Amino acid sequence: MTYSSGSLINQKKWILLFHFIIGAIIGVLLLHPLTTMVFWYEYKGLIEFPGNSPIEFLIQRLITEFKFELMPMSFVFALLGGIVGLLFGLYHIRLSGQKNLVRSLEHELAEELPLLIARGESEHLEFKSTYRWDVRQQRTNRALESIVIKTIAGFLNREGGTLLIGVEDNGNIIGIDSDFQTLKHKNRDGFERALMDTVKTSLGGNACALLHCRFHDIENKTICRVIVESAVEPVYYHEDSVARLMVRTGNSTRELDAREAHAYLSSRTTKSFSL
Known part of the structure; x- marks a missing residue:
């Protein structure tokens, strides 16, 4: 199967977009809550938090993180997660390119092998x-x-x-x-x-x-x-x-x-x- 340069570029764009979206979701649903947990443990004696335990506080933040007043913070974590996802996407593209290069070289080696034997x-x-x-x-x-x-x-x-x-x-x-x-x-x-x-x-x-x-x-x-x-x-x-x-x-x-x-x-x- 062969690809034109345009289709390869579009394929890479979709890969990067996919990794950005997954990273953003992880940033909101995982990175944000984990940061909240760290915040709770660090300042629990100095600031009054909703809930009597870190789990209750975590659940409360997950419920309210999409409210209007917390949207800027959620957006920041989504952006951070998306950037991390982009980095993984670039690594994935590079790794795939190296694998394709190895396959291409092995194919060329196989094609010239009969000529090598003939010598x-x-x-x-x-x-x-x-x-x-x-x-x-x-x-x-x-x-x-x-x-x-x-x-x-x-x-x-x-x-x-x-x-x-x-x-x-x-x-x-x-x-x-x-x-x-x-x-x-x-x-x-x-x-x-x-x-x-x-x-x-x-x-x-x-x-x-x-x-x-x-x-x-x-x-x-x-x-x-x-x-x-x-x-x-x-x-x-x-x-x-x-x-x-x-x-x-x-x-x-x-x-x-x-x-x-x-x-x-x-x-x-x-x-x-x-x-």
Whole structure:
């Protein structure tokens, strides 16, 4: 569904008007009585109020607040409530705009995904058939998870990149529906949760903040796109109490030996100081 600029402006005006009216009603029926209660407690020993209790006084004010002599005060509270309602309305419009922008960007990502796959793997793009489902043995193979996590670590330690899970090395799309069946929650949320849990365990909690999962449907199959940012500090892959340094080189990910790791860390330190 598309909207013209005029219809969008009118829609925003109605949203703001609605929030103003609701705010004004709340101001009169809630804010005014609450202020009255505070006033009663503060001055009950100095001023004679109608009623013997704050509740009686509150009821009396609710009954009389629409009388002519109290209309100016009711109008003030209606205006205050309306202003607060407008602020909430502006926040609602801004939040809706951000959600629409995210949907638009995800739609654009989905449209260009086939072109991305057609280019093939590169330094910033990697394909993985599945996350933990062994296609050859037709069973769950948790060892496959380590391959995925090592690839993510390699991207983190270089310039970032994109990992497509559900795509074979030759670009053939097989999807991750078989992976869903290995999860406790057999859906996209369950897949993302399982992936993030493994990343947290193997790479540390800070790495999770640098990953962004998006799901796309192509040829009636679900693909998980993992967008990986570049990490400021080196990220180590922990396996059997051993910390391994994985780096993306060309279109593959490999572990650096001691000499290479030292040179790599030295180069990162030099870059940090130069910045």
